[in-house]
Amino acid sequence: MQTSTDYLLAVEGLTVSFDGFRAVDDLSFYLDRNEIRVIIGPNGAGKTTVLDLICGRTRATAGSVNFKGHELTKMREHEIVRAGVGRKFQTPSIYEDLTVFENLEISYPRGRSVFGALGFKRDAAVRERVEQIARDIFLADHLDQLAEYLSHGQKQWLEIGMLLIQDPALLMLDEPVAGMSVSERKKTAELLHRVIQDRSVLVIEHDMGFVEEIAHKVTVLYQGRVLSEGSVARVKADPKVVEVYLGH
Amino acid sequence: MTFLTRKDMLWFVVLALVLLIVFPLGLETFRLNLFGKYLTYGFVVLGLVLCWGDAGILSLGQGVFFGLGGYCMAMFLKLEASTPAATKIQSTPGIPDFMDWNQLTALPAFWQPFHSLAFSLVAVVAVPTLLAFGIGLAMFTRRVGGTYFAIITQAFAAILTILIIGQQGYTGGVNGMTDLRTLLGWDIRTDHAKMILYFVNAVLLLGAALLSHVVRRSKLGRILVAMRDKEDRVRFSGYNVAHFKIFVFCFAAALAGVGGAMFTLQVGFMSPSFVGIVPSIELVIYCAVGGRTSLLGVIYGTVLVCAARAAFSEAMPQLWLFAMGSLFILVVVAFPTGLAGVYRTYLDPRLDRLLPWLGRGRAPTTATVERPMHAAAME
Numbered sequence: 001m002q003t004s005t006d007y008l009l010a011v012e013g014l015t016v017s018f019d020g021f022r023a024v025d026d027l028s029f030y031l032d033r034n035e036i037r038v039i040i041g042p043n044g045a046g047k048t049t050v051l052d053l054i055c056g057r058t059r060a061t062a063g064s065v066n067f068k069g070h071e072l073t074k075m076r077e078h079e080i081v082r083a084g085v086g087r088k089f090q091t092p093s094i095y096e097d098l099t100v101f102e103n104l105e106i107s108y109p110r111g112r113s114v115f116g117a118l119g120f121k122r123d124a125a126v127r128e129r130v131e132q133i134a135r136d137i138f139l140a141d142h143l144d145q146l147a148e149y150l151s152h153g154q155k156q157w158l159e160i161g162m163l164l165i166q167d168p169a170l171l172m173l174d175e176p177v178a179g180m181s182v183s184e185r186k187k188t189a190e191l192l193h194r195v196i197q198d199r200s201v202l203v204i205e206h207d208m209g210f211v212e213e214i215a216h217k218v219t220v221l222y223q224g225r226v227l228s229e230g231s232v233a234r235v236k237a238d239p240k241v242v243e244v245y246l247g248h
Numbered sequence: 249m250t251f252l253t254r255k256d257m258l259w260f261v262v263l264a265l266v267l268l269i270v271f272p273l274g275l276e277t278f279r280l281n282l283f284g285k286y287l288t289y290g291f292v293v294l295g296l297v298l299c300w301g302d303a304g305i306l307s308l309g310q311g312v313f314f315g316l317g318g319y320c321m322a323m324f325l326k327l328e329a330s331t332p333a334a335t336k337i338q339s340t341p342g343i344p345d346f347m348d349w350n351q352l353t354a355l356p357a358f359w360q361p362f363h364s365l366a367f368s369l370v371a372v373v374a375v376p377t378l379l380a381f382g383i384g385l386a387m388f389t390r391r392v393g394g395t396y397f398a399i400i401t402q403a404f405a406a407i408l409t410i411l412i413i414g415q416q417g418y419t420g421g422v423n424g425m426t427d428l429r430t431l432l433g434w435d436i437r438t439d440h441a442k443m444i445l446y447f448v449n450a451v452l453l454l455g456a457a458l459l460s461h462v463v464r465r466s467k468l469g470r471i472l473v474a475m476r477d478k479e480d481r482v483r484f485s486g487y488n489v490a491h492f493k494i495f496v497f498c499f500a501a502a503l504a505g506v507g508g509a510m511f512t513l514q515v516g517f518m519s520p521s522f523v524g525i526v527p528s529i530e531l532v533i534y535c536a537v538g539g540r541t542s543l544l545g546v547i548y549g550t551v552l553v554c555a556a557r558a559a560f561s562e563a564m565p566q567l568w569l570f571a572m573g574s575l576f577i578l579v580v581v582a583f584p585t586g587l588a589g590v591y592r593t594y595l596d597p598r599l600d601r602l603l604p605w606l607g608r609g610r611a612p613t614t615a616t617v618e619r620p621m622h623a624a625a626m627e
Contacts, residue, residue: 055484057480057484076488077483077484078483078484078486078487078488078489081483081484081485081486082486086484087484089480089481093478093480093481094478094481095473095474095477095478095481096477097473097476097477098470098473098474098477102470103474105467105470106467106470106471106474106482106485107485109486111467112486112487112488113488113491114468114491114492114495117466117467117468117471117487117492118463118466118467118468119466120466120467120468122467159481162481162485166485166486
């Protein structure tokens, strides 16, 4: 028998209600190590709320989120990050007044306390890592540029880079290709294929072409509950899914 | 990592020359003492640059910390001025005069440690810092921010004023602590003493500006700016945002405390009129006029507004408040980045053309944030 600690992430009975409205209702799912899971579902199904609950941005009303033996529902946001959970927001969330280099440097997992940050030295290790990540996210030539002046797609990549530099065991991406041009989307798929090595990824995405390309398994959410779960082919053939989501 | 770019260095030296040579040579002692008083506000606005300009935390209660620093200094001076010999006509000789007037017959326990100069000097920094720590802990860990935080700091300014005025026997009430005379026997009221205190103050202010610069150039400084932009991103990058806010609020409070102590020494008294809501807001105006993201800009802004105020209120006292209000509106509407913004937009590019060696290794600055880019920083 497999227990919940064999999984990287075990979500069990997760519930959150806002003034009586259950945005996520008794949700359970399990994520294996190195698995890429895509969450799909119609608007208002609770997809983003699930990510918010895992990363501690929203507090669960009931249920548990177990990550590598840590109970995340009882931890504070920065502790969850330090345990190895990285979260990308839906709209690019970067520091516009800082350069690309500084954006990545702040995300580098060292000197995270007040006095650690005061005494932080920009040494060779930091510089090398920042430059390596910048190459991965196609921004090696933009290190000195203020993030404000990047294109929308570049901002998305920068935020992905800010997560990668922390080397999280679980990476959560909220619509990583939304609003991207065709060529940017292709590059992003390529980037994601590279970054998902050696870690688990939880992705929210609407673009079914993109989903088919990357997903190991798909979870379909509807009204805060799991409607269907399985391989892309299985989910696409599920009549319930076709009715509420894929049909239109 | 170079700590000061050539241009930073140039402007810092210019400020040092202005404070240490131009003012002392160009102003008679009375005016110089007034300018010394203005420069004590410089400590507060430096703190506001980090707290408000960088981290985006608007405090409308900096007068509280300025006042606490000033009162700690004043308590020491008052005790020294209240020797039994000097107060022998009182019904209880040896205690400050206002205590005697309020029928106190013994020095209250919390006054006792202020017999020691060392304790008083530590208290000048520690008391404001501890209060800021308490407020910060209560507010920032509960994620109170923005307007709500500004209003709460304002409330603290009101509370402290009411407390000081209400507890006349312990604080001197609305008159404050007056008739301060000597510091370890050295008369601080003479012209010579005022001159020396001016220089002590100017050097301390330059030191405070350098210290603030060090903090801003560290990664902590960049995290403050990052928090202002995208607090959630900082939090979800593994930082405890509340700790950073508490730190910067305490830092600003500590600087304000030093400013308050220097104020007491140079002006010779401390009263609740430097603690309350109005002075606290004036301090924010000085900072806005100078340009809240420039350490040097806010010092010039403060001196300029204060000097204008002195000139104005000598000529047309009734009009000063209107002038001050208009100035603030003008800055907010037309020059949101203050004097420093005007400098960066109009003068800085010209300076770069005139003296190209100054800008070497330095990318153009943006309108809102003055930061050398990492290329320069990595040299």
